[in-house]
């Protein structure tokens with residue numbers, strides 16, 4: 001596991017999962033012809049997508065696997081609340097992947113990039129697929145936008161500078177992972193290298209125009225609080241002051257009050273079949 005405190009991120013991860021649900025729903029429509037008996041969500045976090053999988057494939061046995069027991073407890077509560085069947089399994093990646101058992105559909109979103117050797121992780125996941133089974137890997141897509149370029153104060157273009165800083169943090173995170181291997185991240189090629197065929201990649205939009213619902217607004221506040229804390233040494237004083245003003249609950253142009261916040265992003269899902 002990396003030094004990220006995943007359990008502490010439970011609220012933000014669950015709110016993000018909920019805000020991003022539209023892309024998962026669109027991706028699952030790609031798989032509508034499948035009749036999987038066993039499904040595993042690898043790196044499920046608090047189980048938002050796992051519950052969507054359970055609802056979309058009610059006859060399947062769905063397992064949420066993750067290295068953070070606190071997040072799996074969330075997933076169990078969520079499944080109970082939504083009235084769907086969900087199993088959970090604590091597993092540390094990559095070693096624990098081999099023991100997850102076979103599945104007809106493996107979904108893994110924003111998790112493979114947390115494993116040092118991404119190709120090795122895909123190889124292990126591909127070996128878990130039953131003949132004809134499908135692996136769906138969510139990696140890549142586009143940066144998220146939630147404010148206008150000029151948000152009314154501070155230097156315009158804040159989000160581009162946050163993206164650049166986060167990209168540096170991401171590189172550092174990857175470099176520090178155990179067994180980190182640099183890879184050309186052409187995911188469809190990587191799936192083929194893992195032995196899968198008929199690979200395809202498709203990008204799905206998450207488009208929540210203003211005004212934002214309460215949950216998405218709370219996700220955004222949590223996300224910006226993380227930026228403020230984590231990018232302290234990566235953004236200049238003016239941008240940090242802008243983040244402080246955005247986070248001020250009393251500020252009419254802040255995140256809690258302004259009416260023009262939106263959520264626009266795109267997520268890419270890479271699919272591949274295990275040869276039957």
Ligand SMILES: C[S@@+](CC[C@H](N)C(=O)[O-])C[C@H]1O[C@@H](n2cnc3c(N)ncnc32)[C@H](O)[C@@H]1O
Nearest residue numbers: 001006043044045066067068092093109110114
């Ligand atoms: C960015 S979150 C993704 C959660 C969810 N799939 C989503 O798309 O919202 C990454 C998840 O992978 C899990 N994770 C990261 N590295 C891991 C590792 N080495 N072993 C097991 N789980 C890990 C974390 O606990 C976290 O739930």
